[in-house]
Amino acid sequence: MIQESQPLPRTPFHTSLDGEGGESSAARSSTAPPDVEDYALQIKETADKLLHDQASRGDMRLLATAVRELRYCFKIFSAYRHRRKVSIFGSARTPPQHPAYKAAEEFGRRIASAGWMVITGAGSGIMEAGHRGAGRDASFGLNILLPFEQAANPVVQGDPKLVTMRYFFTRKLMFIKESDAVVLFPGGFGTHDECFEALTLIQTGKSHLFPIVMVDEPGGNYWQLWQRFIQEGLVDRGYISRHDTSLYRITDSVEEAVRQVTSFYRVYHSLRYVRGELVLRLQQPLPPALLQRIREEFRDILSGGDFELLPGALPEESNEPELAHLPRLKFRFQRQAVGRLRQLVDLINAEA
Structure with missing residues (x-):
């Protein structure tokens, strides 16, 4: 397996937020989206308003710290925009001799061999295993300051791609923002926190679509027990859709975990919302027969209109010229049907 040759979006997280909230209708309808200077001016204006509002010292410190942390993370990750990345989560208490540790180490090794980079919380256990497998050069660490000391694991200790953060919310944002996939091994509260956050952000459309894979030790039942709760406690009671x-x-x-991650981008490349319509960017055009099948089998995810193939970018995508040549599938998406959207992407990857 090799790294795909197509350029990547600015970060995959950005593409799901275009045209949502914070921008006026005039800005959304313009073919020239706000540029970096416009957003910098908004930040400065917000800071001035905080002073005018007489915000407390604690609130100002929280915002200042969060902005500094995010700015530094943006700087570190910016040099690796051309590389796909996977966030690995799991218990910090898993010892090196445990089968789950060995599985995480092997996953890190195989996914790095496929050209991907690995992001973890930089601690011990599963986090260390993922880094050991991927190697220092292909590893990012997002450590967290805790009331009790959490030292970074020896693989990433001292590496410039290791960042220590004060706040969980900025750390969790970076895990999702920079990831093209999430892989979870058995773990405790923190692992399930990251698991349900990733699922919630995708389900609600607040994040890009990416593969989420739960990996057990060979013959293990950890995630099967979790799946039983999902089915009996959530699906059967109508709290989530079966899709x-x-x-x-x-x-x-x-x-299989590596295959699930890498094959997700076999034909599908990325997505973006443009004037209320969802645009799937693809690595290659769809055959006419497959387009017809999509129109027949996925009409339920449309909020109006039909599926339309485009040979290249829309004018509103002019700020991503490196992706302009990719063919598109454009349609008006019924946004509560994200599970069905994932099924559509799976069909495209399998049949295109």
């Missing part, structure tokens, strides 16, 4: 279970995969095979 929402398409947003993740469960396996006890490292090879």
